Amino acid sequence: SRFADAAKVATSKYPKTTNKTIKYGTAGFRSKAEELDFIMYRMGLLAALRACDTKAAIGVMITASHNPVQDNGVKLVDPMGEMLAPAWEVHATTLVNASDDEIPRALEKIGGEARIDLNHSPLVFVGRDTRPSSSQLCDAVISGVRVVGGDVKDLGVITTPIIHYVITCHNDGGTYGVPSEEGYYQKICEAFVKLRSSGASNGNYEPIVYYDGANGVGALMIANFLKHLGNSLSVSIYNDDGVLNHLCGADYVKVQQKWPEGVPRIQNVRCVSVDGDADRVIYSYIDSNDKYHMLDGDKIATLIAGYIQELLKNSGLKLKLGLVQTAYANGASTEYITRKLGVPVACAMTGVKHLHHMALQFDIGVYFEANGHGTVIFSKEARAAIRDAAQRNNENANKLSQVLDVINETVGDAISDMLLVETVLHARGWSIFDWDKAYADLPNRQMKVTVADRTVITTTDAERVCVTPEGLQNSINEMVKAYPQGRSFVRPSGTEDIVRVYAEASSQEQADELAIKVAGAVY
Ligand code: NG1
Ligand code: ZN
8 A cells, every 4th residue: 555654654653552432522632642642643644635635735733722731632724724624523533543554544545535636745734832742742743744745844833823824824825914923923913003003002091911821832922923013012921931721821710710820910900811822812800909800702702893893884884793602602791792782693512613614604703712712704705895995095994904914814813812802992992991891791600520421411502402311401401490690501522521511690609509500410
């Protein structure tokens, strides 16, 4: 077989170390770093095949995002920056579960099914986060690509959103932007600086943020952005050399609802927390009464949607704006955006690929997970209409056109999202307090439950309703009834071997109580 070497290298350098069945999940493959060598190698093989299949460059990102430093993971990026196509998720699962000897046959089969052209010379971009394990795992990916004759462009330590951007620009011939890290900083920062050229302060808005880098790649990369921001925004960087995601970062702040360690606890300062690969962002602040407040993906989404809606209205452009959330969106945010702002809301399953897909139904789709992962996407027609009106000196369309350049449409980016939030606050003359008071979050609680087999739980209606095990949804309904403004749902995690429980109610005590009760019913 053409792929005979792939088996040889597997046996000698990257032998399979487990017989457990492993699945390509929401975030690709993720586990303890020491279990990943053989998976990485095989993902290198697969990426090369996918590149032949699409006749375009493919990306491989090595990261376990917000998970602890001992973990790692890998996910493939498709040619236009999308998540890997579902059929290839199945191929990934097949390839990873084959024995070392079966690799050539598995590759033949995948190649045959996809009818790929093996004469194409595959190109694969690889990138990795700052985990100590990432460099070695990256070498395994590179071996995989090379063994089937592929070329590698190693982007080194980089954020997830930058690799998505570079892949997109490379494959579309530079239409979306210059296909390099530097091109990314330039595009985004130039637009950001222009949008506040009349002065960096405005009303209650002060151009100062504290930045919690989660001790990861986000802490390194922000420095590159800052080189292009001049005096337009002052960013104090914290958490740039401790343990990754430990007691800080976007996931910690969101789930624990706590101020990140390592950032000075100063009242009324905006603190921006990113996660371990810088694709999620959460804001928080301490008010004048020393009370802690957290502004999550829902708050960010409503802020952005509200601003875009206003620019659209004032520009006279007739474009359909919509917001996409998941079941984790705070009930108060959904209420606010539908009733107060009159922007239509759709609910998608967890995982950005589902949100992204659903956002395509709008001319302008804002999508965010409550955990701070999200962005805004524009249809081709919407983009053309905005650029065209901007050229005809429509002032609001011109602003919108610059806002478009601050956004990474290929995938959510913590840093680009931060610059977008800062842009809206600046335009409105708002402090973080002004932003926060748009609506009050319903108190809520998230819990993890470990069960023998999480796949026995299946759901429908964008994960808001449990189908199996039988009777579970009825029990949840009964429990929820007892709580004013109560809402709760359970779903198996797509990234960890656990079941997640979510509950909200009119007080924190009640939300906690409801979550514990529902968790009890799952266990
Ligand atoms: P799972 O483990 O399927 O809940 C988590 C996040 C998702 C998404 C993925 C990928 C929550 C509740 N879930 O998925 O939103 O970010 O990880 O990283 O935050
Ligand atoms: Zn992440």
